[in-house]
Amino acid sequence: MPRIQQLSASVVNKIAAGEVIERPASVVKELLENSIDAGATRVDVRLEAGGRELIRVTDNGCGIEADDLMLAVSNHATSKIVSADDLFEVATMGFRGEALASIAEVSRTLLRTRTAESASGSELRVNGGVAEPVVPAGCPVGTTIEVRDLFFNTPVRQRFLRSPQTEIGHATEAFVRIALAHPEVHCRLEHGQREVHDLPPTDDWRVRIAALFGDELADALIEVESVDPPISLKGYAANPQYSRANNRLQYLFLNGRNIRDRALQHALGEAYRGLLLTGRYPICFLRFDMPANLADVNVHPTKLEVRFQDGGRLYSQLLSTLRTKFLSSDLRAGPGGQGVSPTCEEDLAASGTSSIVEWAKDQLTQRRFDSASAPSPSMRPVGEPLVMHRLPQPFRPFPEAGGVRPMPRAEEVSAEGGADDIADAAANLQAAAVVRESGAKAIQLHNRYLIVETEHGMEIIDQHALHERILYEQIRAKVAAGQLESQSLLVPEPVDLAADEAAAVLEHRELLKKLGVAVEPFGGDTVLVSSYPAMLANLPPREVLGEVVDRLMSSDRLPEATDLLDELLHTVACKAAVKYGDRLTSEEITALLDHRHLTENHHHCPHGRPTALVFSCDDLDKQFKRI
Incomplete structure (x- = not known):
């Protein structure tokens, strides 16, 4: 019978890396989230070979104290929570304290950082989980993290990586989701010698969306907003003229965090029922804001999945908000398909209701066919x-x-009957x-x-x-x-x-x-x-x-x-x-x-x-x- 033994820190970190770090895009996501949590107003990302050779993330955030650098690459070390109760009121992007440790375990990592109170910066190198001594370094306020040769010491994981073109696609998507969630941050992405995105800060979310997806789609977005205290919903849903063969352009954000939720995606499908052909998916950019204790973000290490305290309420709010907006919008196909429908006043007069919201809510009750x-x-x-x-x-x-x-x-106009046909046309x-x-x-x-x-x-x-x-x-x-x-x-x-x-x-x-x-x-x-x-x-x-x-x-x-x-x-x-x-x-x-x-x-x-x-x-x- 094999004896039970304690796993080494290296094995523990490699296990954690398997959960958190799937590919270069995972590194980009974790490092960008740390930059946002550090209060950065500018973040620059540079990749080489799709991120397999180099991932560099530079921010102008608060930086890390020299004495904390060793802890930063230790497993389950974080400044973002203190007690177990904090797990139920997480207000930051990262909090598990395992991302940097996992990244450093399967790559050659360099951290260079400086706080505003320090006269000089500090540098730490970690090769496959083995850290070198912290040394002084010259650098501006903020943090730069370089991740080279990802999975160099775990060749099995490395073989699962795809071509640089595929990996840069995944990494770009991770970058886009963070950039969408935080339009107030200047975000820049480079791959090799090519600039992929340069997104100046803006207080208009539609401007950030247009920069990423084009003016045509941005112009076709319908603004939606609703408040059901303490939950607020704001954002945009695309005119049904614009749809996709998959749900990849459905961006949902909870308190600034990108999430995936099947129930909310189902609500989107219900809201667009009858507006899209079978097999097509709606496009949306929606932000939910609520007290942190109403959602559990500690469901999965990647933090993409969340568990809501009252998911049914959120489902109903999203569905009713979209349907109400669609009922009061002109969704006809063509260049003029935006704004309030010209027949809206006639509909109101026919319904006998005093406001479009009341009328729309009346319409929504008809979606349940078993209603008596x-x-x-x-x-x-x-x-x-x-x-x-x-x-x-x-x-x-x-x-x-x-x-x-x-x-x-x-072809119906014959030589004999040409005159008659012309006469018919005139008639x-x-x-x-x-x-x-x-x-x-x-x-x-x-x-x-x-x-x-x-x-x-x-x-x-x-x-x-x-x-x-x-x-x-x-x-x-x-x-x-x-x-x-x-x-x-x-x-x-x-x-x-x-x-x-x-x-x-x-x-x-x-x-x-x-x-x-x-x-x-x-x-x-x-x-x-x-x-x-x-x-x-x-x-x-x-x-x-x-x-x-x-x-x-x-x-x-x-x-x-x-x-x-x-x-x-x-x-x-x-x-x-x-x-x-x-x-x-x-x-x-x-x-x-x-x-x-x-x-x-x-x-x-x-x-x-x-x-x-x-x-x-x-x-x-x-x-x-x-x-």
């Missing part, structure tokens, strides 16, 4: 339902008079003028898009996407109130499914019933459809259930009931909406445009596609080279 409350006034259709809601009849073609006929395509333009004079201000293009004149330019609307959004919100409101119309079949229709599909359908019978789809077992892998939504009466029940099955089987895990219901609502709305290529009468066009202002979000369809593109007169003038 009636839909809010602004969600409820005003007057008769949308005229195009009348499906199953096919849409009427444009009438010979009083409507707008589609413009003929070039179409005249009809369009009539439509404008009647107040509709819209014409249909290729049976796909609606062109609308606006105060400052024009708007091109995707007729299917807009109608899908309108129907989705109408159906959602009816489902919440239990008022969705269903159509019973005189003879239930059997539908054959695969075994797993039949099981999924029968398992979610109650959920499907909310959508007006009633199913019963019929034996084997066959189910009976006895009713389905009235608005889909022109579709065979087999097709309707097929769409439902696809949604049920599309996830690797059992979906949440609310998420599944939301997906099924998307399907029903998509099936019931006008199609790409359907001709609309002038009355239907008018009804479609009138109903879009009664929706919670008419800027995007339920799948996240924009319903309209906006072009200002300036945009058009630029295209025609007039400016």
